[in-house]
Amino acid sequence: MEGPAFSTRAESQTNHKLGYDVIGMTNLGEAKCAREAEIAYATIAMITDYDSWKTDEAHVTVEMVIDNLRKNAEMAKAIIAKTIRRFQTNDLVMS
Numbered sequence: 695m696e697g698p699a700f701s702t703r704a705e706s707q708t709n710h711k712l713g714y715d716v717i718g719m720t721n722l723g724e725a726k727c728a729r730e731a732e733i734a735y736a737t738i739a740m741i742t743d744y745d746s747w748k749t750d751e752a753h754v755t756v757e758m759v760i761d762n763l764r765k766n767a768e769m770a771k772a773i774i775a776k777t778i779r780r781f782q783t784n785d786l787v788m789s
Contacts, residue, residue, distance in 0.1 A: 700754065703746045710747040717745060738773060740766035 699719065701709070709717060721737055728735035742762040743754040752758070 701745050706745040706747040709745065716741075738770050740770065742766070 701717070716739060718737075718739060721739075725735055725737075740762075742759045744751045746754070
């Protein structure tokens with residue numbers, strides 16, 4: 695779906711009933727452009743919050759999302775650094 699945006703409760707419940715596990719809101723445009731330019735593209739998807747269908751969790755706040763974004767940024771840096779090291783040692787082979 696296009697985003698980033700918060701879902702309404704109805705949208706969230708519909709997505710949940712359809713069996714969706716992850717709602718990605720920023721991948722479509724970038725993936726399409728990369729494909730057209732024949733550029734290799736990969737996504738690191740990181741969660742910032744539960745969608746509003748999950749009523750036993752705390753309501754999503756801007757502070758919660760920002761805190762999780764900061765944590766995710768640190769984790770993404772570590773993932774990228776590890777991946778680069780694996781490329782450098784030929785432990786990761788692209789086909």
